[in-house]
Amino acid sequence: MKNDLIRILKTVLKQIGEENGIDFSNKKVSIQENKEKSHGDYASNLAMVIAKDLSQTPREVAEKICSLLPSEEWIEKVNIAGPGFINFYLKKDTHNEILLLIEESGRDFGRNNSGNGERVLIEYVSSNPTGPLHVGHGRGAAFGSVLSELLRCAGYKVDEEYYVNDHGRQMNILTISIWLRYLHQNGQELKFSKKGYQGVYVEQLAKQLAEEKGTKYNLKENESDLLELLEAQETEEDLDRLIGWGKSFLKENFEEIREFSLREIMSSIKEDLKLFGVNHNLWFNESSMYSNKIDLPDIDKSIKLLSESGFLYEKEEALWFKSTEFGDDKDRVVKRANSDNTYFASDISYHLDKYDRGYDRIINVWGADHHGYLPRVSAAMEALGKSRDKLEVVFIQFANLLRNGEKVSMSTRGGEFIPLIELIEEVSSEAARFFYINRKADQHLDFDLDLAKSQTKDNPLYYIQYAHARICGVFETLKKEGMKLNQELGLDNLNLLNLDKEIEIQKMLLQYPEVISRAAKNSEPHLICYYLKDLSGLFHSYYNSERFLVDDEKLMNSRLFLLKGTKQVISNGLEILGIGAPESM
RNA sequence: GCCCCGUUAGCUCAGUCGGAUAGAGCGCCGGAUUCCUAAUCCGGAGGCCAUAGGUUCAAAUCCUGUACGGGGCACCA
Numbered sequence A: 001m002k003n004d005l006i007r008i009l010k011t012v013l014k015q016i017g018e019e020n021g022i023d024f025s026n027k028k029v030s031i032q033e034n035k036e037k038s039h040g041d042y043a044s045n046l047a048m049v050i051a052k053d054l055s056q057t058p059r060e061v062a063e064k065i066c067s068l069l070p071s072e073e074w075i076e077k078v079n080i081a082g083p084g085f086i087n088f089y090l091k092k093d094t095h096n097e098i099l100l101l102i103e104e105s106g107r108d109f110g111r112n113n114s115g116n117g118e119r120v121l122i123e124y125v126s127s128n129p130t131g132p133l134h135v136g137h138g139r140g141a142a143f144g145s146v147l148s149e150l151l152r153c154a155g156y157k158v159d160e161e162y163y164v165n166d167h168g169r170q171m172n173i174l175t176i177s178i179w180l181r182y183l184h185q186n187g188q189e190l191k192f193s194k195k196g197y198q199g200v201y202v203e204q205l206a207k208q209l210a211e212e213k214g215t216k217y218n219l220k221e222n223e224s225d226l227l228e229l230l231e232a233q234e235t236e237e238d239l240d241r242l243i244g245w246g247k248s249f250l251k252e253n254f255e256e257i258r259e260f261s262l263r264e265i266m267s268s269i270k271e272d273l274k275l276f277g278v279n280h281n282l283w284f285n286e287s288s289m290y291s292n293k294i295d296l297p298d299i300d301k302s303i304k305l306l307s308e309s310g311f312l313y314e315k316e317e318a319l320w321f322k323s324t325e326f327g328d329d330k331d332r333v334v335k336r337a338n339s340d341n342t343y344f345a346s347d348i349s350y351h352l353d354k355y356d357r358g359y360d361r362i363i364n365v366w367g368a369d370h371h372g373y374l375p376r377v378s379a380a381m382e383a384l385g386k387s388r389d390k391l392e393v394v395f396i397q398f399a400n401l402l403r404n405g406e407k408v409s410m411s412t413r414g415g416e417f418i419p420l421i422e423l424i425e426e427v428s429s430e431a432a433r434f435f436y437i438n439r440k441a442d443q444h445l446d447f448d449l450d451l452a453k454s455q456t457k458d459n460p461l462y463y464i465q466y467a468h469a470r471i472c473g474v475f476e477t478l479k480k481e482g483m484k485l486n487q488e489l490g491l492d493n494l495n496l497l498n499l500d501k502e503i504e505i506q507k508m509l510l511q512y513p514e515v516i517s518r519a520a521k522n523s524e525p526h527l528i529c530y531y532l533k534d535l536s537g538l539f540h541s542y543y544n545s546e547r548f549l550v551d552d553e554k555l556m557n558s559r560l561f562l563l564k565g566t567k568q569v570i571s572n573g574l575e576i577l578g579i580g581a582p583e584s585m
Numbered sequence B: 001g002c003c004c005c006g007u008u009a010g011c012u013c014a015g016u017c018g019g020a021u022a023g024a025g026c027g028c029c030g031g032a033u034u035c036c037u038a039a040u041c042c043g044g045a046g047g048c049c050a051u052a053g054g055u056u057c058a059a060a061u062c063c064u065g066u067a068c069g070g071g072g073c074a075c076c077a
Helices: A002-020 A046-054 A058-068 A092-108 A135-153 A169-185 A200-213 A224-231 A236-250 A252-275 A286-290 A299-308 A343-356 A368-383 A420-427 A429-437 A449-453 A460-480 A487-492 A500-521 A526-545 A553-577
Strands: A031-033 A042-044 A075-081 A085-090 A119-123 A157-164 A282-285 A312-315 A318-321 A332-335 A361-367 A391-396 A399-403 A406-408 A445-448
Touching (some): A046 A058, A092 A500, A135 A399, A135 A420, A169 A236, A200 A252, A252 A420, A420 A429, A420 A449, A429 A553, A460 A553, A487 A553, A526 A553
Parallel strands (some): A119 A361
Antiparallel strands (some): A042 A085, A399 A406
């Protein structure tokens, strides 16, 4: 209907343009939905937009436009109001069409094909494999997961990828930390590096390692070197020396422990993600770019390509990329003076590979603290001749956890972060997802743990799910009384749905597909939460003011049909959020 | 110093890419249940949309400056 109105107005606009010798083809014709009922269903601002070009007052122009409007059977009336708005009032039964559409589309209602089958890669979470997921990762995880689903709804072909930083110093630190704990486990008394990883999980993994491998990695004799190194654990350099020592002592066993650690931690991360309803279908290991395999991306090759582009130079024995040429604040090191590649080097190679895999859109979901990192990555892609626009980054602001109205520290006293799994266990995966999504991504988020657990209308998720359950309850009662929805009778009598509340609900249902496309287009999944809350609110209000199971069968079936459509839309919306729509509560 | 995000009701936040009288929940005040789930609903009070300019027929929305809050500015990952 909205599109029909736009089409009609466009025709009128062209006509006026021709009469006055003005080309209006670049003017945007838009229709807005009126929130104020007395203004009719839709309004157009067209008269005000072109009034100046015609040197007439907006109201005069509006009169002219109205006189040219063809009469359509679904339009009740048209009038001019305010500064020059043209208001359209639709016939009441026009609103029924949406129910037919929902009935036909069912679970597909709200899907569209604006993405046109284009391929999108969404990389998110990508937490370092040096410890379990913690609450700081939750928001990005929920966001990426819902965004993926949303883009699928919009007709994109989506891959969800996790980038595993399994190469470099942090993994070595983890390995050495676990090894030290392992030695302790096997009765070899020693102090622990303050600089290493301290978490409980390190101890658990060490224990597991001891159970699996016995004393295989034990110190064979008195190793005074090690003790000295441990005593001196104060600086990063000490830590690096310890790693060097550990490597030379353990030889190939170091690699074994490293692989064990990586495997175990990644499997716990995967487990947590699964519980959280997050399903990556691709896992990209940083180390694969160092494997020198012909069919895998290669970091040296990428650096060489960049070098050939002429934007690399040497300074103070390090290799620099001239990112300032592409708008970055300063040039960035790609290869350090000690000839190690930087993390940035890996990212160049990794992102180059994303481009080479042929995606139409590449989306990264990053924490807001990484925003300064984007210019250099984009710069590198541009230097390599890639389109900068293809790479989109959504920055997610931090979330605070609140308990009893007070901020909960994100980490425990021991410096260990609160694991995501604890949050999931406390408030449930669904509530956690909902509350993480329930805010615009670029907005700081206060996650109220008590609210997420509460079972009242204060909790928007319960409010929505309750609406769904209530509708199911009505149908349940219907069944108990030995009746069932008479689809045809309902369809034939939709025109009985003419109460204000009924019209409002139908108009709200009509908006659902638009909400979905806008949410997908702008990466704003929170819109779905707000929409579902509004829709549920309308339903609850309707529920309290009218009875559905009435004697008049025509009325009853038409109302049941409206309920059925509402139920469908709530469940479709929740599905995108990865949340169930319960039949009863 | 530079960069990013924010500033809307007492609190937490929406605000349909510029529209008519700025919305919701919580909190506060007052109501509704012999009836499909009261996990709900109805009514009321509560606003200089941080601030100063600019663009426009029209600005919470776009542009610029200022103030305040959060984050970031490594040969770390």
